Amino acid sequence: MTFRGLAAGVAATIVLCTTTSAFAVTQISWWHAMTGANAEVVDKIAKDFNASQKDYELVPVFKGTYPEALNAGIAAFRAKQAPDILQVFDVGTGVMMAAEGAVKPAADVLTEAGVQFDKSQYLPGIVAYYSKPDGTMLSFPYNSSSPILYYNKDIFQKAGLDVNSPPKTWNEVWDAAKKIKTSGAAACGFTSTWLTWIHTENFAAWNNVSWATQQNGLAGGDVELKINAPLFVNHFQALADLAKDGTFKYGGRTSEAKQLFLAGECGILTESSGGLGDIVKSGMNYGIGQLPYDSDAKDAPQNTTPGGASLWVFGGKSEEQYTGVAAFFTYLSKTEVQEYLHQKSGYLPVTLAAYEATKKSGFYEKNPGRETPILQMMGKAPTDNSKGVRLPNLPQVRDIQNEEYEKMLAGQQTAQQALDNAVSRGNAAIKEALGN
């Protein structure tokens, strides 16, 4: 199978390369993993960029889910047919960072092309996450998101809950969910996408508790997970208890639970702000609240960490191509482009100027809650617990957590057992990955 996939990748790139020579303009390939409303945004941005100048043609290619796109990029690199730009999700950041020599830092691409690159123009929390410890920006943030709370106002109304005040703490969420369930307003009270990203990584940052040693892995070296601390255990035990009678409903490991919310089966959802596009499209009567925090945590709420994805530039390309990539990044940083991206998709603007412009335009007054993810991320200066998480094998460690959570939710183990197992198996996997 490895080879079939590889062969297909090679074939696809050969086709791409042969078509390149037919045009006078330099083609820039951009492999991405955006679907639904967000794929429309990618196509629109590429079309507008191509119309804005005539030296380069940006060609977006959809490569499947986030992990599939990452693998396609890696396989293509090994076959010496890497794309110019690859969209890599937050979880793959550690993988890409470890691949020095395969990628070219975004900061270098920009400065070598003679573009004035001023890091202070970008949202600090996001840029810091995609930079090396010495501050060099390695990848260009494209779609940054933050987990927030969505609720169905019709269901809230039916259950006799206040439609204008979404629950603020997890305890309030549990209470509201129980009320939705017992009142029969909906089949389930609460559901959530990404238990790993939202209820583990962001839970740690938002409540200002450690997710792992070494500043959650950002400082490098051997990292040990800390997710079996009491605060996590209590949180997951509450979820497991609510799952027993269906007050909490598990949808799946990634964003499957969004469907449960869209179908009106569950009244409350925690999900990426990037999921907003589909919720708006569905036309439902929804409300947005900030991500709930744990009332037992002293410093909560702290700040959430960026999720989403960034654009990586592969090494070994021609100067012409790099200039093209730099031109695209410059275009992408333009205030009106960022405004469009932010308002259409729910992802965060990456420049401060775009944020200010959106604020001035009155967009947030007209669309209450849309500022929430930005405020969550920028509200407080980040601590060692809340700058983000990074591991060379985060996809694998998340998989381990998912497996343990699923066993817990199926009633096969307690939260304490699940988290203990996740820590010991995760630590072993991290050691193994570092021993490369």
Added chain:
Amino acid sequence: MSPRVVFPNRVLPYLLVAPQLAITLVFFYWPAGQALYQSMLKEDPFGLKSKFVWFDNFKKVLADPNYLYSLKVTVVFSVATAAVAMGVALLLAVMAEKVVRSKGFYRTLLIWPYAVAPAIAGMLFLFLFNPSIGSLAILLRKIGIAWDPVLNGTDAMTLLVAAAAWKQISYNFLFFVAGLQAIPKTLIEAAAIDGAKEMKRFWTITFPLLAPTTFFLLVINTTYAFFDTFGIVHAVTGGGPGKSTETLVYKVYNDGFVNLILGSSAAQSVILMVIVIALTAIQFRYVERKVHYG
């Protein structure tokens, strides 16, 4: 014995087999060799640093409790799939034989599902049995079965087996129908005259005479369940919940493509290759001789 056919031309025979040889070389020996080499490397995903470690990857894989668990899952899945697919097909074939009118019509309908791609079969069942929107899932819940393949491992496995078996039934049906037609009617009629009842006739005459077909299908179905069901697993469960439906083939994909542990993934695929070779060898060398071919 027929007389030996001799080609007068010495080059022509080689030329005639050359395309087949080339295909085998390119699509089997080359990738298999690569997999073998890769299985002895310890490498980062990008292939920037690699180290030759001999059989370390194999040792680790075989000592990994998750791998042994996956082996167990695969055996359960394969046995269940083969049993269901063959049992149902045999029943349908025997019934279809008895139909007097529009036999061809029924047969064609029964053969159709074979044309459906595995991933599509998976999606079909996923929709039918999706806990929140699936029509059959809602039915199950109405009769009091707490159906939840997203969290319950047994439910997930049942769903997979149903999807995988459903797709294979048509194929088995085709072979069983052919096998049934090859059984001389006179034998069955003679038994009927002797007063043997229908069940008796089936178990003492039809079933034993179908043995070659059954055996052939057993091997085909086992290999199908072992190696050809990746699409279904990927579409229906993705190996979850927990690791309860992670078959060996799926684990190769997951470790290699999601977790990016290429050495271990390659070692696992080499082990799978050995299993296929062993299965084929058993089929040809040992069991095939013991089965009585009418």
